[in-house]
Structures are given as C-alpha cells and as structure tokens.
Amino acid sequence: SQELEQSPQSLIVQEGKNLTINCTSSKTLYGLYWYKQKYGEGLIFLMMLQKGGEEKSHEKITAKLDEKKQQSSLHITASQPSHAGIYLCVPNTGNQFYFGTGTSLTVIP
Amino acid sequence: DAGITQSPRHKVTETGTPVTLRCHQTENHRYMYWYRQDPGHGLRLIHYSYGVKDTDKGEVSDGYSVSRSKTEDFLLTLESATSSQTSVYFCAISERGRGGGTDTQYFGPGTRLTVL
Numbered sequence: 001s002q003e004l005e006q007s008p009q010s011l012i013v014q015e016g017k018n019l020t021i022n023c024t025s026s027k028t029l030y031g032l033y034w035y036k037q038k039y040g041e042g043l044i045f046l047m048m049l050q051k052g053g054e055e056k057s058h059e060k061i062t063a064k065l066d067e068k069k070q071q072s073s074l075h076i077t078a079s080q081p082s083h084a085g086i087y088l089c090v091p092n093t094g095n096q097f098y099f100g101t102g103t104s105l106t107v108i109p
Numbered sequence: 110d111a112g113i114t115q116s117p118r119h120k121v122t123e124t125g126t127p128v129t130l131r132c133h134q135t136e137n138h139r140y141m142y143w144y145r146q147d148p149g150h151g152l153r154l155i156h157y158s159y160g161v162k163d164t165d166k167g168e169v170s171d172g173y174s175v176s177r178s179k180t181e182d183f184l185l186t187l188e189s190a191t192s193s194q195t196s197v198y199f200c201a202i203s204e205r206g207r208g209g210g211t212d213t214q215y216f217g218p219g220t221r222l223t224v225l
Contacts, residue, residue, distance in 0.1 A: 042217055043152075045213055098151070099153075101149065
C-alpha cells in the first residue's frame with residue numbers, strides 16, 4: 001500500500017508570511033497531485049507533478065517534486081487569508097488515488 | 110471550474126429509509142467516482158464508474174449501490190440508510206482512470222447527509 005506522510009498536520013501563520021508543506025512517500029510516485037479544500041467545500045485541484053525535479057507555480061503557490069519522485073513540497077509566498085484551508089498531497093500510484101487528512105492552514109489577518 | 114453538480118446538497122433522513130444522491134457532469138468525462146469524507150479520515154472511495162453501465166467497488170462499498178445510465182449522471186443509493194452512513198459525500202470525475210494512468214480528478218461541492 002502507499003505510505004505517505006504529510007507535514008505539518010496543522011499550521012498557523014500570520015498574513016504575509018511564507019510557509020512550506022511537505023509530503024514524503026515510501027514509494028516512487030507516478031504522479032503527485034496537490035489539492036486544496038476549504039472548510040465545508042469540495043476539493044480544488046491545484047497542481048500535478050509527474051517528472052522528477054518538476055516545479056510548477058500558480059499565483060503565489062509553488063510545488064516541487066524531487067528527482068527521486070518520493071518527496072514533494074508546496075510553498076506559499078506572502079500568505080493571505082484566502083489561502084486558508086486544508087492542503088492535501090495525493091499520490092498517484094498508477095492505480096488509484098490515496099487521500100490523507102492533509103495539512104490544515106490557518107492564516108491570521 | 111469543472112462542471113460538476115451534486116444534489117441534494119444537504120439531506121436529513123431516518124434510519125432504514127432509502128436515499129439516492131445524484132452527481133451530474135457537463136464535461137463528458139468517462140470516469141466518475143463517489144467518495145465519503147469523515148472526521149479524522151481522508152476521502153474514501155465507495156464506488157466508481159468507467160463508462161455507462163460499467164461500475165466497480167471501492168474500499169468502502171458495503172451498504173451502497175450505484176448506477177450510471179448516462180455519461181453525465183452517476184447515482185449513489187443507500188438502500189437502507191444507517192447512522193454510520195452519516196457523512197459528506199463527494200463526487201469526482203476524470204478523463205482517464207484506473208489502470209490506464211489515472212488522470213486528474215475534479216470534485217463536486219459535496220452532499221452532507223445526516224441519518225438519524
């Protein structure tokens with residue numbers, strides 16, 4: 001089975017601060033998806049990484065996948081209250097998606 | 110945003126009654142999924158569909174059935190609802206699916222179901 005560790009489990013930051021969420025897999029990933037879920041709402045697709053060393057950015061969010069395709073990080077620059085929510089890294093093992101409980105991010109104005 | 114709607118968005122029902130949740134998509138995607146989300150758990154797959162009338166079980170399928178008579182609609186039925194099925198249910202769609210290189214899944218807004 002897919003063993004995936006996401007850290008931290010929760011994060012409270014002051015508005016304007018940078019932050020990083022990490023995701024580590026025990027197995028090589030076919031792909032790694034980042035989703036965001038606002039409280040009480042559905043999951044929003046952020047980015048998908050497939051190639052070792054790949055990096056993608058969307059607005060103030062940057063995600064990277066390491067060369068070995070076992071670790072990914074999501075970095076938010078100059079956080080805003082709109083960034084608050086639960087961030088999930090979702091591995092694609094080539095067969096199905098595995099959803100953990102993610103990282104709960106609170107941004108204090 | 111992917112065109113996915115779920116109905117109803119909220120429902121309260123009593124133990125033993127049948128309940129049907131509907132997922133509707135306008136993207137013409139082949140694959141559709143039903144998940145449930147409970148506190149302390151990540152999303153867990155109930156059933157999925159890889160085409161009209163083609164469905165398969167996920168990891169928590171007991172007590173649930175599904176049907177897909179049209180590409181755009183995927184129904185989840187609780188034949189006799191129990192309190193353990195109180196949950197938030199999410200529908201998702203993707204262009205490709207299992208075994209063929211799973212593609213990005215796009216999610217609906219969710220249905221909050223309470224079984225008393």
